[in-house]
Amino acid sequence: MRKDFLWGGAVAAHQVEGGFNEGGKGPNVSDMMTVGSATTRRKITKTIEPDQFYPNHTAIDFYHHYKEDIALFKEMGFKCFRTSISWARIFPMGDEETPNEEGLKFYDDMFDELLKNGIQPVITLSHFEMPYHLVEKYGGWRNRKMITFFVRFAKVCFERYHNKVKYWMTFNEINNQANYEADVAVFTNSGIIFEEGEDKERTVYQAAHYELVASAMAIKEGHAIDPSMMIGCMIAMTTIYPYSCNPDDMLKAVGANHKRFWYMDVHARGRYPGYMKSFFERKNFNLDITEEDLAVLPQGTVDYIGFSYYMSFAVKGDGDVNLDYNEETDLCDNPYISKTEWGWPIDAKGLRYSLNWMYDRYNLPLFIVENGFGAVDQMVDGKVHDQYRIDYLKAHIEEMKNAVDIDGVDLLGYTVWGCIDCVSFGTGEMKKRYGFIYVDKDNAGQGTLARSKKDSFEWYKKVIESNGEKL
Numbered sequence: 001m002r003k004d005f006l007w008g009g010a011v012a013a014h015q016v017e018g019g020f021n022e023g024g025k026g027p028n029v030s031d032m033m034t035v036g037s038a039t040t041r042r043k044i045t046k047t048i049e050p051d052q053f054y055p056n057h058t059a060i061d062f063y064h065h066y067k068e069d070i071a072l073f074k075e076m077g078f079k080c081f082r083t084s085i086s087w088a089r090i091f092p093m094g095d096e097e098t099p100n101e102e103g104l105k106f107y108d109d110m111f112d113e114l115l116k117n118g119i120q121p122v123i124t125l126s127h128f129e130m131p132y133h134l135v136e137k138y139g140g141w142r143n144r145k146m147i148t149f150f151v152r153f154a155k156v157c158f159e160r161y162h163n164k165v166k167y168w169m170t171f172n173e174i175n176n177q178a179n180y181e182a183d184v185a186v187f188t189n190s191g192i193i194f195e196e197g198e199d200k201e202r203t204v205y206q207a208a209h210y211e212l213v214a215s216a217m218a219i220k221e222g223h224a225i226d227p228s229m230m231i232g233c234m235i236a237m238t239t240i241y242p243y244s245c246n247p248d249d250m251l252k253a254v255g256a257n258h259k260r261f262w263y264m265d266v267h268a269r270g271r272y273p274g275y276m277k278s279f280f281e282r283k284n285f286n287l288d289i290t291e292e293d294l295a296v297l298p299q300g301t302v303d304y305i306g307f308s309y310y311m312s313f314a315v316k317g318d319g320d321v322n323l324d325y326n327e328e329t330d331l332c333d334n335p336y337i338s339k340t341e342w343g344w345p346i347d348a349k350g351l352r353y354s355l356n357w358m359y360d361r362y363n364l365p366l367f368i369v370e371n372g373f374g375a376v377d378q379m380v381d382g383k384v385h386d387q388y389r390i391d392y393l394k395a396h397i398e399e400m401k402n403a404v405d406i407d408g409v410d411l412l413g414y415t416v417w418g419c420i421d422c423v424s425f426g427t428g429e430m431k432k433r434y435g436f437i438y439v440d441k442d443n444a445g446q447g448t449l450a451r452s453k454k455d456s457f458e459w460y461k462k463v464i465e466s467n468g469e470k471l
């Protein structure tokens with residue numbers, strides 16, 4: 001492993017900060033979601049209902065506890081800490097011209113605290129935190145105007161923090177709306193609430209196009225402000241295996257991976273791949289894609305590929321010559337791997353496979369910005385003994401090292417998701433925990449918020465100290 005390898009942890013502002021209406025912040029999309037569970041989706045409300053519980057409103061109150069939390073990250077030896085800048089702290093409505101100084105100051109202080117402790121911030125610009133006003137007034141990313149609002153926000157952040165932040169990402173898991181039936185992912189990524197009778201599929205592809213243009217424009221602006229900034233994308237890397245070596249399964253997997261990862265092709269190559277152009281034509285989408293849009297894409301390609309890795313999937317062929325893929329219906333169980341309590345397949349070797357796949361395809365540096373194990377932790381005699389989490393992380397780090405040391409992949413760093421317990425994005429629960437640090441707060445929002453170290457805390461500290469040698 002390289003000497004300057006960026007070991008660390010990751011969270012997102014909305015899942016840790018709380019303080020949802022403090023410091024001049026406006027409500028964002030995640031503030032409008034109630035709690036769900038492994039089997040029920042979170043509910044999206046259009047106004048904040050007083051009788052509903054919104055877990056993100058208070059989260060783990062990182063907004064007021066960040067100094068204490070950063071001290072613990074330092075104790076573990078973190079080299080970097082990934083979080084996001086909550087868009088609605090900077091532009092509470094999203095469409096105003098002047099940013100909110102109090103919001104900017106909060107991130108200045110937090111980044112200073114990190115840097116003082118030898119930890120570099122790694123920042124996502126849009127991690128499910130679009131100002132809700134943009135949903136109400138403009139329909140979110142279905143509207144081209146969003147490009148202007150996002151680029152303005154990105155520019156303000158780059159100008160303000162370029163001396164403090166080197167690594168950036170534009171949109172978190174931009175491809176996690178490929179499954180357009182999963183309203184929560186579409187809503188959080190693009191701020192879209194579907195209208196009766198609308199062609200959902202077309203709407204989602206249109207929104208994705210505007211996001212990709214906005215990302216390219218932001219990267220172009222960022223590089224003009226400070227060329228030393230490394231600005232990447234962030235992809236949910238859930239690689240899709242063919243169920244077998246049956247050529248139909250093989251081809252179906254090609255089609256499925258195209259549909260899931262074409263976003264990465266545009267981010268990295270600055271142009272639409274042939275298979276997407278033909279798909280748009282076949283579907284008669286008539287998307288609003290202008291010559292100017294196509295001209296800007298290659299001017300804002302990414303410097304590296306950031307990605308989350310939790311699981312892999314499998315598909316069986318169905319003889320469809322178009323290789324069309326529907327995430328709701330086409331995936332099948334992989335008999336070789338087990339699943340977590342939340343039904344997430346566990347596949348450490350898939351991480352090595354994915355690293356190779358992306359590096360071969362783009363030849364760009366990679367950054368694992370999320371990987372981790374969500375579980376219900378029990379306190380026994382005042383401590384969480386989370387050997388299951390250590391086992392999961394160890395297996396993934398081993399495969400990551402194989403990809404680097406044997407396969408020659410250029411990897412910048414590894415940040416463990418939810419390094420401190422936080423609100424689950426998928427369910428809004430607190431009981432689905434990922435942290436090395438336990439936070440005393442339950443699903444109903446009750447608890448002292450006290451932080452305590454789990455067994456994995458000491459383990460990860462040794463991993464970092466030994467640069468991945470001692471697992």
Ligand code: BGP
Nearest residue numbers: 012172173374423424425426427
């Ligand atoms: C990714 C998101 C994160 C995060 C993580 C774990 O999809 O980028 O925000 O929460 O997954 O998911 P969950 O919280 O649903 O377990």
